Amino acid sequence: MSERIYGIDMGTNSIKIYQKETGVVFHQKNMIAIVNKKEALAIGDEAYSMYEKAPKNIQVKQPIVYGVIADFTAMQTMIEIIFKGGRRARNVMNGLESLSVNSNSEFYIAVPSDVTEVEKRAFYDLIASSSLRTKKVHLVDKPIADALGAGLDVMDATGRLIVNIGSDTTEISLISLGGIVQSRLLKVGGTKFDEAIQQAVKKKHNLVIGMKSAERLKVQLATGIKEDEERTADVMGRNLITGLPNRVTVTNHLIFEAMEESMSSIVDAVKFILEKTPPELSMDIMHDGVCVTGASSYVKNLDQLIQQETGLKIMKMDEPELTVVKGLGMIMENPAYERLANALQESSYQ
Numbered sequence: 001m002s003e004r005i006y007g008i009d010m011g012t013n014s015i016k017i018y019q020k021e022t023g024v025v026f027h028q029k030n031m032i033a034i035v036n037k038k039e040a041l042a043i044g045d046e047a048y049s050m051y052e053k054a055p056k057n058i059q060v061k062q063p064i065v066y067g068v069i070a071d072f073t074a075m076q077t078m079i080e081i082i083f084k085g086g087r088r089a090r091n092v093m094n095g096l097e098s099l100s101v102n103s104n105s106e107f108y109i110a111v112p113s114d115v116t117e118v119e120k121r122a123f124y125d126l127i128a129s130s131s132l133r134t135k136k137v138h139l140v141d142k143p144i145a146d147a148l149g150a151g152l153d154v155m156d157a158t159g160r161l162i163v164n165i166g167s168d169t170t171e172i173s174l175i176s177l178g179g180i181v182q183s184r185l186l187k188v189g190g191t192k193f194d195e196a197i198q199q200a201v202k203k204k205h206n207l208v209i210g211m212k213s214a215e216r217l218k219v220q221l222a223t224g225i226k227e228d229e230e231r232t233a234d235v236m237g238r239n240l241i242t243g244l245p246n247r248v249t250v251t252n253h254l255i256f257e258a259m260e261e262s263m264s265s266i267v268d269a270v271k272f273i274l275e276k277t278p279p280e281l282s283m284d285i286m287h288d289g290v291c292v293t294g295a296s297s298y299v300k301n302l303d304q305l306i307q308q309e310t311g312l313k314i315m316k317m318d319e320p321e322l323t324v325v326k327g328l329g330m331i332m333e334n335p336a337y338e339r340l341a342n343a344l345q346e347s348s349y350q
C-alpha cells in the first residue's frame, strides 16, 4: 500500500496534491462554496462552476490570494474535507475520492519565498491547528520545488533562474546550491490578464463580461508578441447602454493590447532580478537560460517575448502548472533532497 505522505501546492487558482509513490492525485480549483455562512456546499471545480452564478446565501470563496492564505478558515475547511473523508465530506466532494491520512502521515507544503514569516507560518498552522490527526508538516520553498519539478539540478553550484507565471502572482527566483539567492513575488499573472481583457472589452464594445468569459478569450486569443494575422472569438455579455445580453466578436489585437502592460511588468521584473544577479551566477544563466513554469506560461509566445527582451534562452515545460507539486514529490521520495524541506514539529513554531 502506498504511504500516506502528501505534497500540497495551494495555488491561488488551483490546489494540486501529490501522494508519495502514487503521483498527482488531486488537481482542482482552489475554491469552496459555503451556504448560509457556515456549511460547506462544494469544493474545487464544482465550487468554481457556482462562481459568478450563486444566489446571495451561497458564498464562493477563494481562500488563497496573491499566493498567501487570505481566508484561513475557508482553506482549513477545504483541507479537512479533502483529507478526512466521512459521509458529510463525501457529499461536498461530489464524487471525488477523499485522500485519507493516518497518524504516520506527513505533509510537504510549498510556500512562496518572498512573503513574511507570519504568512509562511500560516501554512504550517493550517495543518497543525486542523482536526487532522497528522501534525508533521514540512515547509518547502516553492521556487525550489518548482525548479526540481522542472528538471533542474538545484543542488549544484550553478545559478538557475526560474519564472513561475501563475494566476495572481509571478514568482521569479534565482537558485543555487539548494537555496534561494534572490526571489521576487510580483502581483501579476493570469488574473491580471483576465481583468485587463474585461476592461478592454467594456471600453471597446460597451460590453460587460464575466471573469470566466475573459479567461476564455485569453485562452483562445492571447499572444506574447503582436501577431500580423487577425484571429477572432465571440463573447457574450451585457450591453452597457441597452442593458441587454449581447454577443460581440473580439480580435487577438484587442487582447494583445489589453495584456501588453501586465506582460511588460513581468519582463521588467525578470530584468530587475538579472541586474541584481552576482556575475558568476549570471554566467550560468547566460549559458543555460531561464525556465518558465506556471499555467500562464501557456500563453502563446509569452516565452518568445521574454526571450526577445532579455536575450536569454527559454526552457518551457509540458505541464507547467504541475512543476511545483511534482518537485514536492521528488523531495519526499528522494533522501538526497531531504535538506530542502524544513520539518516543523509543533514545538519549533511556538
Ligand SMILES: Nc1ncnc2c1ncn2[C@@H]1O[C@H](COP(=O)(O)OP(=O)(O)OP(=O)(O)O)[C@@H](O)[C@H]1O
Residues within 6 Å of the ligand: 010, 011, 012, 013, 014, 015, 066, 067, 165, 166, 167, 168, 169, 170, 189, 190, 191, 215, 218, 219, 222, 294, 295, 296, 297, 298, 299, 300, 320, 321
Ligand atoms: N491555455 C492557457 N492559456 C493562457 N492562460 C492559461 C491557460 N491555462 C491556464 N491559464 C491560466 O493560468 C492561471 C493558473 O495558473 P496556475 O495553475 O499556475 O496558478 P496557481 O498556481 O493556482 O496560482 P499562483 O501560483 O498565482 O498562486 C490562470 O490564470 C489561468 O487562466
Ligand SMILES: [Mg+2]
Residues within 6 Å of the ligand: 011, 012, 164, 166, 167, 294, 324
Ligand atoms: Mg502556482
